[in-house]
Amino acid sequence: MDRVVISAAKATPAQQAESRLDEIAGAASVVDNAEIEQGRAATLADVLAFQPGVIAQSAGGTDAIKISIRGSGANASPGYFREGVKFLFDGLALTGPGGTPYELLDMAGVNYTEVLRGANAFDYTALSLGGAINMVTHTGYTAPGNYARFEIGSFGWRKQQLSTGGVEGNADYYISLSNSERDGYQDYSFTKAKGVVGNFGYRFSPKLDTRLIVRYREEYHEDPGELTLDEFKHNSSQANATSVAQRDDSKKNGSIWVGSKTTYTFDDDSQLELGLVYHNYRQILGSKSPSTPNHWQWRDINTSLRYLRFDQLFGHQSNTTFSFSNSIHDRAEVQTYDGISKALLKDTNYSGSFDTVFALGNELELVEGLWLSSGLSAVNIRRDVDVDFSDRPNTTQFPQHYKYDNWSLAPRLGLRYDLTPHFQIFGNVSRSIDPPSAWSISPSGPSNNFIKPLVEQKANTVEVGLRGSQGIFSGSLALYRSWVQNELLTVELVPASGLTPARTATSNASSTIHQGIEAGLDTQVWQGTRGDSLLLRQMYTLNDFYYRHDNEFHANELPGLPKHMYQAELKYQNPNGFYAGVDVQVASKAAVDYANSFYAPSYTVWGAKLGYEHPTQRWQVFLDLKNLTDKDYVTAISPLYNSRGQDAAGLYPGDGFGAFTGVSFHF
Template sequence: MNFVPRATSVILNSSTKVVGKDWKLASVGAALLSLAPLAQAEDATQTEKRLETVTVQAAKATPVQAAQAQLDEIPGGTGLVQQAEVEKGRSATLEDTLAYQPGVYAQAAGGNDAIKISIRGSGANTSPGYFREGTKFLFDGLALTGAGGTPYELLDTQGLSYTEVLRGANAFEYGALSLGGAINFVTNSGLTAPGNRIKVEGGSFGWQKQTLSTGGVAGNADYFISVDNSKRDGYQDFTFTKAKGVVTNFGYRFNPKLETRLYIRYREEYHENSGALTLAQLKKNSSQTNPSTRATRGDSTKEGSTWVGSKTTYTFDDDSTLVAGLVYHNYPQILSKKSTVNPNYWDWRDINYSLKYTRSDQLFGLPSTTSVGWSSTQHIRSGVRTYSGDKDLGRLQKQVEYDGSFDHVFSLGNDLGLTDNLYLSTGLSAIEVKRNVDVNFSDRPNTSGIPSHYRYQEWKLAPRVGLRYYLTPDVQVFGNVSRSIDPPSSWSSSGSGVTTNFAKTLVPQSANTVELGIRGRSEIFDGSLTLYKSWIKDELLNVEILPATNTSAAVVSTANASPTIHQGIEAGLTTKLWQRDNGDVLSWRQAYTLNDFHYRNDPLFAKNELPGLPKHIYQGELFYQYANGFYAGVNVRSASSTAVDYANSFYAPSYTLWGARLGYDAPNKTWQVYLDLKNLTDKDYVTALVPSYDAKGQDTASLYPGDGFGAYTGIAYNF
């Protein structure tokens, strides 16, 4: 009797693509599985056999694994940070989240969210306390950054699942055209973080933080809600900060093809501004503030910032997808509210749109993935009013409006499999930049010769081409050539300063970049090495023109520079040094960044290096993870000296900081506890600075001190 199998099927269930050799392997596997029962039938001469369906199901990739797989398909420098790993120690600001990321500089001044963040030197001259520039920030793929830059109060670690770091043109997917690339924060959902959680943290300098969260699934819907409250008295005098906020993520799946998500972030924050010191003051007592900061009572009040985002995804029959996003962002702020010197009131309201279509198909008979995207960020209401003294009792000194300023980006990209091992990535972005700056009131005449109104509107192109070649399935070399466009922030033409009662005619910065690198992972090693060089035209640089006094605020100006160079090395490596049979692991994590940023041939400063960032930065941690959940590690951060002025006459000194952390993460994930020790030797060091024009070798008050020795602890309970 001839035997015919009832059914044989192979089901591959994974969110990652199966291409090249992996697809061939899957096909061979399917064929072998189909032939196996037939071979058995030939041996069965008398006995009739009935075989049930054979199903092979691959383990479905987690969201983090899927995100890492997508990043690995970008021919350039990227990184991914799991928040669960960060929370094995202090998680107070993005300084903690973005540690050990090559090419990324993230340092807090004063312990609040207004930290200094720079990728590849983009926005390196922007001091702490200002909106971030030179890098695009997103939540769940939806823009936070607008035409005015990035407000910082929402840049906290609450409710995060993981963070994607895409350096330079490698952020093409998110419509980011800036030299620094993009940072995308991905929120927990009810699917990834079900259950309830209570977390309490505290430590040195009066730091306290309490977090409550809950998440779950109800039919086709899921939800995640997190609330937090924090305060810190501060290491440096006059750096008190307090904040509270809410993060939510609601999802609904209408059918297998259509799903939508609603994200809401709300945060209130108040902090006193860190005061810049001279090097002599910092060495004598790094916890002091400067007299002008104390006298003018400089502070920042975020009365309530609201970010509401919606993202809807539709999957077509051919597995192509259409993703539509909409964001409303309202973020008012008051600077120097308690000051008798120029308190200023800012009104910011943005609306952001995005639309992206992605299709996997054949092009010239080769596997191809094509994407078409459009994104827009626009001020629908924005401006600042500066007063002399209290708003209600003082008089209006200056009013500026930025309404209608926008960035529109249209992008077309393709990833083409030339062979099983070689892939070509191409892309072209067109950006329309509009800046509308109107100084519509000033209590003093404009004698500068610069107009009081500036309107700039222009289209620019940013092409990109890259290659990646797989030496093995887990090791690849890559390279790309790209062009970046950085429009000036709306407020940089004319901000709150009463002496700058005019609108500077700033133009977008542009750069051509070449990047080469290698990345890979094995049982022992996981790392990457990237080299890049950018030729920049009209770089947007900041400089302090006049320092703050007891009767006036500091005057900081932005200008387009003569041609500059940004080049560097970004290296990251995690090595498994030893593993016991019971699962204990000793690992060594390292990150090294070389920052070489300088003028090409400036008439005044020749080839001087640009101030703001150390040339060399190294971070390392020796970490022992016990199989039973206990862990302990020692870490180091070392930075070389940093130029303070464009004349390179004054440098902040180099430093090395030591730290340690230990804790316990219960195997059943019911509770966690940690102890994190920072700056064990109580080293005085400079964490950030205010660039000056020419210090003439003098010790100027341009240096922000970092925290002294601190101990931080936290405990979390999940139920």
Template sequence: MHLATTAVLRHSSLFAVSSALLTLAPFALADDVSPNGDRRLGTVTVQAAKLTDVQAAKAKLDEVAGGTSLVTQAEVEKGRSATLEDTLAYQPGVYAQAAGGNDAIKISIRGSGANTSPGYFREGTKFLFDGLALTGAGGTPYELLDTQGLNYTEVLRGANAFEYGALSLGGAINFVTNTGLTAPGNRIKVEGGSFGWQKETLSTGGVVGDADYYVSIDNSKRDGYQDFTYTKAKGIVTNFGYRFNPKLETRVYLRYREEYHENSGALTLAQLKKNSSQTNVATRDTRADSTKRGSTWVGSKTTYTFDDDATLVAGVVYHDYPQILSKKSTVNPNYWDWRDINYSLNYSRNDDLFGLSSTSTVGWSSTEHVRAGVRTYKGSKDLDILQKQVSYDGSFDHVFSVGNDLGLTDRLYLATGVSAINIKRDVDVSFSDRANTSGLPNHYRYDEWKLAPRIGLRYYIAPDVQLFGNVSRSIDPPSSWSISGSGVTSNYAKPLVPQAANTVEFGIKGKSGIFDGSLALYKSWIKNELLTVEVLPATSTSAAVNSTSNATPTIHQGIEAGLSTRLWEGANGDTLNWRQAYTLNDFHYENDPRFKKNELPGLPKHIYQAELQYQFASGFYAGVNVRSASSTAVDYANTFYAPSYTLWGARLGFDDPGKTWQVYLDLKNLTDKDYVTAIAPSYDAQGKDTAALYPGDGFGAFTGVTYNF
């Protein structure tokens, strides 16, 4: 029996199985009589229903003493599924918003990377595909962060992502790909809607003997709501599995994607209110863009199960992701060349320790630049004037972890663990047309070990309801490129060091009756938080200059609440469901010499999402939804705020019970509200209306049709 299945039976199913045995025992005694008249106990076979992959994953997440959640792609695809903004909606603690409609969306969990603008690599959260790392020493490139080929998505907030070797404040997001077992047959899906959005997807999957396969290809484009935000992309996702014998199986994954997009332009509040679809002069004149010429992520995961049901999982990934920034622009085009190699090895076993049930894990993961660098040119058609060349070869993150989950009683479990991380950043500025006035060498190397312990408790007050609490430490290394980036500055001003946070978290999660939800409260004390600020805005002749630095001590604390409620269920199977998600983001300085206890810019303090949906037993569904966010600080001095907003939407469709057809209509921003989806943080706006606001989309209507055969 798989570990995830064991986890489910340990609690709710254990009660069901016990009840079944007690119910069936009298009938067994009555029905079995020997030839000499003696009554004998008959054989009773109780077989638990086989869990689906989603159910097994959910059960495993429930074993984590902290904030976790799971998103099924089937639920997401009841509406538009264009970017991760759609996939990660209704997830407490997660902020995912697109600016410009491309994949370069802003993603933050518990304030990780809160003040980075959209369009940059994701930082502060580890991203994985099928448990194999996408994130490397340079952060997370975004072109592969699309929704193609997914079965479900796991969200593990903070140190609750311990299993995946994620030590960052934001935790981890693991995207799990469809297989030939979970998505057999052929599928055609066509989508379209406002702002010129089009998307076509073809997929096929199946099982051949001991092998299974899944292949998906897609093509999409969008003209854009805001001026000069055209985007187009195409890609392929594959998943091939083979079972050699009951103990040994392997899978090979491939993701390839090409993407081109123009960058969204930040506006002033006055410009936003007058015409939120316009762009700024600098973006219009420079036509800043990003070209992903072809990113390849290929990985393999092999699982061996020992005679005692212990498992060993070995993984390897090669990731090649070149890109060109501002290729069409006359302002400092950048050519990036990235190649990573990622390894992982995880061993897990179940034992009895001092008569108590015990699950022990040992893990190792490594993400390393085998080739990484950037060349910055002076804007010209021939690109013959080199301004800066930087190499990050050899930079890596190595993580070794040991953990244990001990059943102290039938209801109380103790989770302990410690991770050791070896961080290396090797930065070589081999050429710059500016003199190095920083006082630091052109070749900078950082190499250090850090420890991150964790301890947690979970107590089951009912078979499917648990109280939890944990204390943990997280480590966020700076990305390699943030130490000396692609700009034309002479060199890095000050070496960056990893940020470290001590976090306390407690809450409740589970399901009971008509309710299914979670509530988590946390507080993190952070030293050397990596904060980003726009030093100089973009102009018609120069690119924006951004800087990352370590801050004085900061506090991140908040509330993450999610609740799904079945308000009504008819005799014919119709249901009325209400799901809600609320996030409190309270991020501020502890006592900064300049900014005192000011709020950190980048995220709204309050975010609420809800949807009321009526589901017909026949497959039709219809619902209304709302998203409301409070104002957002734009500068560290807290003199300028992006305004609060409330957006209304609706979606309806038909999901054929026979699984042949699916049709949806998704209406966004029904009132055509002007609102801010992301900001570019500044030090001190001095109360002035600053061009730092990225507009969200206006009213949009989107539809899609899926045919399975």
């Protein structure tokens, strides 16, 4: 008989996560951060590139990137908390009743990232229209030994990272230190940050284990502000004159997030997970401003419980999950001062606001290869807002104290069918609930001495799609349509002028539609006899978001995002470690105001990357070239209400041509 050799390699944690997400009756994907680190690893925007349906736009090179999935949070400007998507570390919540502060949304110590679109984030008690992004931290098992990485590049970019990890008996540990600085492409856009990531695990017995994850980060950045289209065309690297005059900046004095997850396995059929998070984050907006600096002091507590049960129901596999989560503002206060006299102008307290979710889900195999997904969430949203002090009398009809307490139900039903072992179709219907952030109910500006009675944004969504591989092709396709009620839209009503800050407001809109296409395709263009290969990656996103018969804006499209987005990368990989590729990003024009009277121009941006990773993975070096043609383009938009066809400041320019290089070592 001929000799038969069977070999197998253990799946990486990212590959294991991808297999697990394939059991969801909807669109979800995994990003292996090792692939991102083959080039510049600056912000979460680098991680979320090539993710269909996800728009991640970096403005000014800071972590305050604009992130939107299926149009969620599209109308928020980059400088505020992220909304419309739930963010987690290792399945534990970072997002609280005030949204998501962005300073911890960096890549330090992250092994892989899960992107779960819409209701497909059900297992994480995430009910937002956009779903969830879960960043999984390295452990002593996934990153053993010592590691050093150094990056430098255009616009004064420099980054250093040192980490160590290992396993000692039943314990494992991982610690990472990072530091970065950037002078900036735009004037007045300096940024710096440093942080610590720790992950410590211990296995008490085969049934009981626990893990402690710690993230700490300090950050400071200047805010160059938005430009008009005329300013953008004449000099895209200039800063907004008003932002410079106001000395707009953001100072994070040290944000700490500590999460603990303990898992107890009763037997082969049941498991219990208990999570606890402490999150303390402070910031000063306009710390040097002669206008109105804002001091934000926040402290959140999150508790979560998850019970998993695996049974046979009438001879069919049935997997049941019960989940509970509660995120509460243990302390939340915004104080606004006069920048010259330092007198207190307004003191608003949001302490006691919380989001609580109870969820019951089930996966039932109806016949071989056909699974029914069902779930129901009960959501309790409470917003407690007190204007403790204001230097101006309340002349509105709304009281100084506002409390909102409401329960809602969010069901989900889906089907998935394995046509072949490598090809699957799916569909689902769901309901999403997006509560207003606590701080958006009462704006922090001193002239906004009122409380707006906002309610939850709710949407019913239908999604169908497929994913799998066949021959040289692998990819996914999802089509969705959401009927949205009371969409939370944030708009700049009055632009900043001189030392007067801009006036913004969040309100519930009339009915809107969010629908789109999310398509990704990888093609093995060529495979050499020596193991080298040529891979073409492509991503297309259709963002079709518009009003339904609005009294003022009729059927206008919602501003803030390009309607069409296409990305592609052609990459050569040699088995000896050399790699090289060229990439392109194409975006259509995007509305800047709700009246659709003013648009940001379309753009095409090219890039290239090459590098070498030693076959033993002991060291790596790369060169990453961005915006090869030095194209002036608008990377993000701060939506305006109605510019009446006039040029107005609402555009964030992207970086010009940049070259970045880096080297890393394992030792």
